[in-house]
Amino acid sequence: MTTDFEKSPGWLDWYAGPSRPRFRMPEGTVDAHCHVFGPGAEFPFAPERKYTPCDASKDQLFALRDHLGFARNVVVQATCHGADNSAMTDALRASGGLARGVATVRPGISDTELRELHEAGVRGVRFNFVKRLVDTAPRRDLQDVVERIAPYGWHVVLYFEAADLADLRDFFLSIPVPLVIDHMGRPDVTKDPHGPQFETFLQFLRARPDIWCKVTCPERLSVSGPPAVDGERQAYRDVAPFARRVVEEFPDRVLWGTDWPHPNLTDHMPDDGLLVDFIPHIAPTAQLQRKLLVDNPMRLYWPDTD
Numbered sequence: 001m002t003t004d005f006e007k008s009p010g011w012l013d014w015y016a017g018p019s020r021p022r023f024r025m026p027e028g029t030v031d032a033h034c035h036v037f038g039p040g041a042e043f044p045f046a047p048e049r050k051y052t053p054c055d056a057s058k059d060q061l062f063a064l065r066d067h068l069g070f071a072r073n074v075v076v077q078a079t080c081h082g083a084d085n086s087a088m089t090d091a092l093r094a095s096g097g098l099a100r101g102v103a104t105v106r107p108g109i110s111d112t113e114l115r116e117l118h119e120a121g122v123r124g125v126r127f128n129f130v131k132r133l134v135d136t137a138p139r140r141d142l143q144d145v146v147e148r149i150a151p152y153g154w155h156v157v158l159y160f161e162a163a164d165l166a167d168l169r170d171f172f173l174s175i176p177v178p179l180v181i182d183h184m185g186r187p188d189v190t191k192d193p194h195g196p197q198f199e200t201f202l203q204f205l206r207a208r209p210d211i212w213c214k215v216t217c218p219e220r221l222s223v224s225g226p227p228a229v230d231g232e233r234q235a236y237r238d239v240a241p242f243a244r245r246v247v248e249e250f251p252d253r254v255l256w257g258t259d260w261p262h263p264n265l266t267d268h269m270p271d272d273g274l275l276v277d278f279i280p281h282i283a284p285t286a287q288l289q290r291k292l293l294v295d296n297p298m299r300l301y302w303p304d305t306d
């Protein structure tokens with residue numbers, strides 16, 4: 001088994017020594033989108049992966065959680081681990097109940113494996129339609145997965161590019177469990193936040209009351225920045241109006257997360273402390289912040305916790 005991995009060319013490692021955020025997050029804030037990578041020597045990356053990351057271990061994730069002031073994490077299976085969820089579930093088990101997970105599952109998964117994922121803290125599966133990341137599975141396979149996970153009360157996380165929503169929308173709306181959309185459906189933020197492309201996305205969110213939206217990844221969506229580096233506490237001003245529209249229209253079904261360790265960024269690596277300082281620009285009131293950071297993720301991932 002290969003355990004010695006060479007990172008993809010040009011790979012940017014996560015930012016060591018992030019600042020402390022100036023924004024005071026409410027107590028119990030959940031980082032509802034982050035990943036663990038390996039370590040490759042312990043949890044090898046998948047043969048079918050499209051990129052090879054640096055290591056980003058559970059201990060490093062938990063150290064970041066504590067440094068930034070988060071209480072909990074939702075760890076999303078990244079494509080570089082394929083459908084081998086063991087690095088992610090290892091993190092969930094080590095978290096003492098402070099982490100939940102979103103897995104990648106193939107239709108052939110056994111009932112025992114599904115039960116084990118649930119017991120570890122998995123509460124959803126991710127379907128990825130971003131072509132640079134995966135060869136998307138046939139819809140029949142995805143429907144089979146939905147049938148298998150529905151009895152557990154799980155949801156489906158959808159990752160896709162804005163330009164593909166028109167083709168995918170009917171399929172998405174046919175999925176009979178709650179949906180969670182990654183990174184606002186990846187809008188082109190050089191367009192008008194009140195223009196037709198983002199309006200199409202908002203219409204999709206309006207189509208069902210159980211579609212949630214992560215207002216995440218300004219660092220991935222931003223074109224004109226400025227990036228969250230070198231003390232910049234007003235970063236990603238071009239993304240903020242898009243996220244604010246979603247937060248204000250759907251305050252009870254938005255989620256936020258760091259996206260640490262920020263895979264596949266090519267032009268900069270954000271300081272995660274400065275990234276947290278983006279939050280009040282998209283959720284300007286204490287009430288919106290509490291819903292976004294605590295109430296909503298707790299309802300979705302820890303519904304039995306008071």
Ligand SMILES: O=C(O)/C=C(\CC(=O)C(=O)O)C(=O)O
Pocket residue numbers: 035077078079080128133159182220259262263264
């Ligand atoms: O961190 C993210 O959510 C986005 C990713 C990576 C990813 O989703 C994956 O590997 O599964 C991206 O756009 O490259």
